[in-house]
Each structure stands twice: as structure tokens, then as C-alpha cells.
Amino acid sequence: xxxxxxxxxxxxxxxxxxxxxxxxxxxxxxxxxxxxxxxxxxxxxxxxxxxxxxxxxxxxxxxxxxxxxxxxxxxxxxxxxxxxxxxxxxxxxxxxxxxxxxxxxxxxxxxxxxxxxxxxxxxxxxxxxxxxxxxxxxxxxxxxxxxxxxxxxxxxxxxxxxxxxxxxxxxxxxxxxxxxxxxxxxxxxxxxxxxxxxxxxxxxxxxxxxxxxxxxxxxxxxxxxxxxxxxxxxxxxxxxxxxxxxxxxxxxxxxxxxxxxxxxxxxxxxxxxxxxxxxxxxxxxx
Numbered sequence: 001x002x003x004x005x006x007x008x009x010x011x012x013x014x015x016x017x018x019x020x021x022x023x024x025x026x027x028x029x030x031x032x033x034x035x036x037x038x039x040x041x042x043x044x045x046x047x048x049x050x051x052x053x054x055x056x057x058x059x060x061x062x063x064x065x066x067x068x069x070x071x072x073x074x075x076x077x078x079x080x081x082x083x084x085x086x087x088x089x090x091x092x093x094x095x096x097x098x099x100x101x102x103x104x105x106x107x108x109x110x111x112x113x114x115x116x117x118x119x120x121x122x123x124x125x126x127x128x129x130x131x132x133x134x135x136x137x138x139x140x141x142x143x144x145x146x147x148x149x150x151x152x153x154x155x156x157x158x159x160x161x162x163x164x165x166x167x168x169x170x171x172x173x174x175x176x177x178x179x180x181x182x183x184x185x186x187x188x189x190x191x192x193x194x195x196x197x198x199x200x201x202x203x204x205x206x207x208x209x210x211x212x213x214x215x216x217x218x219x220x221x222x223x224x225x226x227x228x229x230x231x232x233x234x235x236x237x238x239x240x241x242x243x244x245x246x247x248x249x250x251x252x253x254x255x256x257x258x259x260x261x262x263x264x265x266x267x268x269x270x271x272x273x274x275x276x277x278x279x280x281x282x283x284x285x286x
Contacts, residue, residue, distance in 0.1 A: 040160070040190070040209060042092035047122035050074050053096040057106060061113065063142040065134040069125045071116050073139055075146075078111030081283040083152045083179050084143060085112045086168075088136055090159030090224045094121035098158070104270040110277070111148065129163070129190075129209035136164045137171070150176035154281060155222075159235060159261070162186035163211030170216040177221040179281045182273060185228050185261055187239040188214040188246075196236050219245045223280040228271055229259025232247040252276055 050058035061075035074095050078084045085105055089098050095114035102112045117135050118125030125131060141151060155178050157165025162183045169181045187193040190211040191204035217224075224247050228240035237255065244253045259267040 002075060003007065011083065024133050040091060040121070041127040043117070043120040043127060044092070044094050045122055046094055046096065047072075048094075048096040050099075053099045054103070055099045055106065058112070058114070061142055063138045065118070065131075065138040068136055069118055069123070069134075071118060071123045071138060072121070073116040073137060073142070074112075074114040075142070076106055076112050078152075079099055079109035079149070080286055082109045082111065083154050083277070083281045083283075084148050085110055085154045085156050085182075086113060086115065086136070086139055086143065086165075087156045088115050088132075088139075088158065088161035088164040088168075089117075090161055096121070099266055101158075101270075102200075104274060104275075110154075113143060129211055133167050134147055134163050136168045140168060140172075150178050152281075152284075153178045154180045154182060154277065156182040156183045156184070157186065159186075160190075160211070163190065163213050166213040166216050166220065167211075169220045169222055173219055173221040180223045180225065180277065181220055182225045182276070183227075183240075183243075184264060184269070185232055185235045185240060186213060187228060187235045188213070188243050192239055193235055196239070214246055217243055220248065223276075224248075225254070225273060225276045225280075226251070227254035227264060227272060229256045229261065229264055229267070231259060232261045234261040250280070 050056065055074065061073045062070060063073065064070050079258065085102065087098060087102055091094045095116055098114055102114065106112055115135060116123050117127055117133050119127045140153070144230050150172050155165040165181060165183065169178055172178050190209055193208045194203035194207050195266040226240055226244045228237045230237050244251065254272045256264060256269065257269045
């Protein structure tokens with residue numbers, strides 16, 4: 001039986017509409033794939049001096065990466081016997097924006113190195129997963145050259161920086177484990193984090209910079225402290241809890257009610273970290 005003209009016309013319209021939807025969807029996925037690093041990294045060129053940012057005891061620290069970039073970070077040596085925090089920050093801003101977070105540790109006598117990423121704060125290069133790993137490794141080498149052994153380094157990762165901190169702790173585990181690992185609002189993998197923001201596309205499978213902390217965390221041989229807000233809309237707390245569950249002991253989790261992604265220190269985060277450090281990384285005798 002020959003279909004009526006209106007049946008054929010209707011099918012053509014449906015097929016055309018479907019083709020249009022597929023084309024638009026494919027275009028959207030393509031745009032997200034091509035521009036993903038612009039979406040992931042938000043560097044600032046702002047290059048303030050430590051004193052102007054409220055950290056007069058810190059100085060500029062220059063260190064070279066394995067791929068030949070000369071980076072500038074901020075560094076304050078520890079008081080005698082105290083450990084040193086190697087702080088790797090999140091995807092936006094610069095080290096100058098993190099002074100308020102490290103102020104409690106500086107005041108207690110801990111050393112602090114705020115790692116300046118490539119492409120951030122006037123540093124050369126452009127950020128990428130492997131690039132940030134090199135930046136962190138270069139900062140670790142700088143501390144070693146200052147006489148700070150890995151066993152007196154506390155790796156502190158914030159948000160995207162948790163992926164860098166876990167990688168550095170994972171590398172150190174087979175040779176000289178770090179003193180401790182502190183993770184602020186961590187994720188399992190960048191793919192999981194991306195999928196939570198773009199549920200309508202296969203984001204998990206499109207991510208180039210994977211920051212796969214989930215596959216590394218169990219092998220980290222260092223006391224772990226994870227803290228995460230239950231109102232975090234950037235990195236859902238469930239990702240932090242999943243990563244925490246996969247980690248080896250000893251580990252401590254602080255699941256902060258009411259806190260979001262950027263206001264954890266308004267909810268007393270520093271006090272919990274200081275207690276953890278006092279217990280797990282006590283001062284060495286002179």
C-alpha cells in the first residue's frame with residue numbers, strides 16, 4: 001500500500017528534526033572537547049609581592065621544571081623542628097589569593113611553599129595535567145635543595161590541586177613518603193567531576209587531563225586528612241567521600257555541614273587541620 005503524501009512528508013520532517021538534533025548535539029560535544037582546557041583552567045596574570053598580600057615572611061622562590069620552565073613560587077622556611085606545607089592550589093587565581101588559607105600555619109611556625117603554576121601569576125607556559133605535575137615535582141626538588149626532606153613535607157592540595165598533591169604523594173610512596181597529605185574538596189577523577197557538571201554529554205570519556213586520584217590514593221603511604229563541604233556545587237562531596245573510602249589508613253575525614261567549595265575556612269577548617277598536623281606530624285626535637 002502506497003503511503004499517503006502527508007505520511008511521507010511527516011516522516012521527512014521527523015528525520016530532518018532528528019538529524020538537526022544530532023548535529024547540534026555533536027557540535028556541542030565538539031566545542032566542549034576542543035575548549036575543555038579553557039573551561040578547566042582559569043589562570044590570572046596578577047603577580048603581587050608576598051608582603052603586599054599579607055605574607056611578609058614569605059619570599060619569591062625560583063625553580064626550574066623538567067621541561068625547562070623557570071617558575072616563581074612563594075616560600076617561607078619552617079621554624080626549627082616544624083614541617084613544611086607544599087600548597088598546590090585550585091584552577092583559578094594565583095598564590096596571592098591563598099595567603100589567608102596558609103596564614104594559620106605560618107603563624108604556628110610551619111614552613112609554607114605556595115606553588116606557582118605555569119601560566120599563572122606571570123609564570124611562563126600553559127597549564128595541563130602533566131605540566132602541573134612537573135611544577136609540583138620542581139617545587140618538591142626546591143624544598144629538598146633547602147634541606148627539607150620528603151618526610152617533613154605535608155602535601156596540601158586544594159580542589160584541582162588535590163590531583164597534583166595525590167600524584168606527588170603517590171610518587172613519593174615508593175621511595176621517601178611524605179609526612180602527610182591534606183586534601184581540600186577533592187575528586188576521584190577529573191572525568192567524574194566533569195560529568196557532574198555536564199550530565200548530558202559523555203564528559204567522563206572526553207576529558208584529556210584526567211587527574212586520576214582514585215587509582216593512586218590507596219598506594220599513598222602517608223597519613224591523610226580530607227575535608228569537604230556538603231554544599232559544594234563545584235566538586236560534589238560524594239566524590240570526596242568516594243576518594244576517602246578508597247584511601248588506606250591512617251586517614252581522617254571532616255565532612256563540614258553548611259560549607260560550599262570556597263568557604264571551608266569560614267567553617268573552622270584550619271583548626272581541624274592544625275589538630276591533625278599536631279597529632280600526625282609533631283615537631284622534631286632540636
